[in-house]
Amino acid sequence: MEENTIHRNQVRPERVEDFAHHVLEDLSAAERVRMSFLGSQLGLYKAMVNAGPMTVGQIARSAGASIKLVKRWADSLAADGYLLHEPEADTFCLPEAHAIALTDPTSPHYIGNRFLKGNGDQHGKPHDMTLPTGSSHAKGFNLLPEDVSGRFFSEEYLASLLHNWIPAVEGLSEKLETGILVADLGCGRHGASTLVMARVFPKSTFLGFDRYISSVERANLLAKEKHIVNAHFEWATEEQVYAYEYDLITLIETLDCMGDSLQDLLSECYQVLKADGVLVIAEAKDSNIVSEEQYQRLRSSKVLPVLEEHIYRVERGIDGHEHELHRASTAAGFSVFRKVAETLYDKVYELRR
Numbered sequence: 001m002e003e004n005t006i007h008r009n010q011v012r013p014e015r016v017e018d019f020a021h022h023v024l025e026d027l028s029a030a031e032r033v034r035m036s037f038l039g040s041q042l043g044l045y046k047a048m049v050n051a052g053p054m055t056v057g058q059i060a061r062s063a064g065a066s067i068k069l070v071k072r073w074a075d076s077l078a079a080d081g082y083l084l085h086e087p088e089a090d091t092f093c094l095p096e097a098h099a100i101a102l103t104d105p106t107s108p109h110y111i112g113n114r115f116l117k118g119n120g121d122q123h124g125k126p127h128d129m130t131l132p133t134g135s136s137h138a139k140g141f142n143l144l145p146e147d148v149s150g151r152f153f154s155e156e157y158l159a160s161l162l163h164n165w166i167p168a169v170e171g172l173s174e175k176l177e178t179g180i181l182v183a184d185l186g187c188g189r190h191g192a193s194t195l196v197m198a199r200v201f202p203k204s205t206f207l208g209f210d211r212y213i214s215s216v217e218r219a220n221l222l223a224k225e226k227h228i229v230n231a232h233f234e235w236a237t238e239e240q241v242y243a244y245e246y247d248l249i250t251l252i253e254t255l256d257c258m259g260d261s262l263q264d265l266l267s268e269c270y271q272v273l274k275a276d277g278v279l280v281i282a283e284a285k286d287s288n289i290v291s292e293e294q295y296q297r298l299r300s301s302k303v304l305p306v307l308e309e310h311i312y313r314v315e316r317g318i319d320g321h322e323h324e325l326h327r328a329s330t331a332a333g334f335s336v337f338r339k340v341a342e343t344l345y346d347k348v349y350e351l352r353r
């Protein structure tokens with residue numbers, strides 16, 4: 001078979017160079033993620049918290065890891081600015097700001113377990129399935145079959161809920177402390193978001209709903225093991241979901257896998273929400289928005305016309321998904337739609353009647 005021939009003289013060298021640099025950046029980033037994954041898994045970061053300058057041997061002994069592996073890990077992350085290296089003493093230090101982001105799950109800036117997600121530490125992935133329709137199932141509650149690592153979600157939700165989401169909704173913390181009824185839709189197998197809120201607000205009652213019986217059973221078992229008595233999990237049938245009116249309904253990163261009609265979903269939330277209740281939606285940031293770095297790369301490579309719509313979004317700061325969500329909330333009957341918080345990865349919205 002005849003091989004295809006590359007005509008180098010027809011390709012501008014700067015375009016080849018630009019793409020080659022782009023690939024090298026990706027490879028470097030992948031290596032950083034891999035090394036940070038090791039740091040999280042082996043407890044190397046935690047071993048360095050508030051310890052000051054440490055030799056490779058001290059880090060290895062503290063974490064119970066191989067000196068050879070720790071040496072490679074420390075050299076790599078020092079070169080990338082994660083650790084500080086003192087050449088004369090050959091010691092390494094984890095700056096306090098870095099330690100908070102990498103090891104403190106109570107911080108709103110905690111990203112330590114993102115490395116676990118990036119390395120595929122997920123016990124299952126979301127499936128492209130919807131809840132069967134019919135009288136025995138909630139009509140629009142096609143709940144996300146999310147089964148991501150409970151460790152990852154528990155710690156991240158703890159940080160975000162306590163420091164960003166709940167305090168950002170006016171009066172919500174006070175109501176939760178006094179005692180209200182909460183529905184967490186699409187809670188997943190580990191029920192992490194439900195359990196985190198229930199543990200922090202023991203006077204409120206939390207009902208987590210999921211479309212899979214196995215998920216419900218697993219989440220109820222975890223609640224029992226953790227002695228969290230104010231959280232209970234139910235199968236997301238019409239009978240169960242519509243059995244109550246709720247003071248608070250939460251939809252935490254579940255909209256994309258809950259059926260085709262966003263308006264129908266929000267309409268049904270509207271029906272089971274008390275007159276003075278609030279619907280809180282936490283959604284991942286729009287991945288279709290091009291970052292400033294990507295924008296500049298596109299400008300330099302002169303391919304802007306190909307991505308005109310995305311560039312328009314960058315220049316005007318438009319989030320198409322947010323506009324869609326706003327329109328659907330209005331059509332569902334909500335009179336208040338407000339973005340109340342924004343984390344590194346999510347945007348949080350408050351909807352009221």
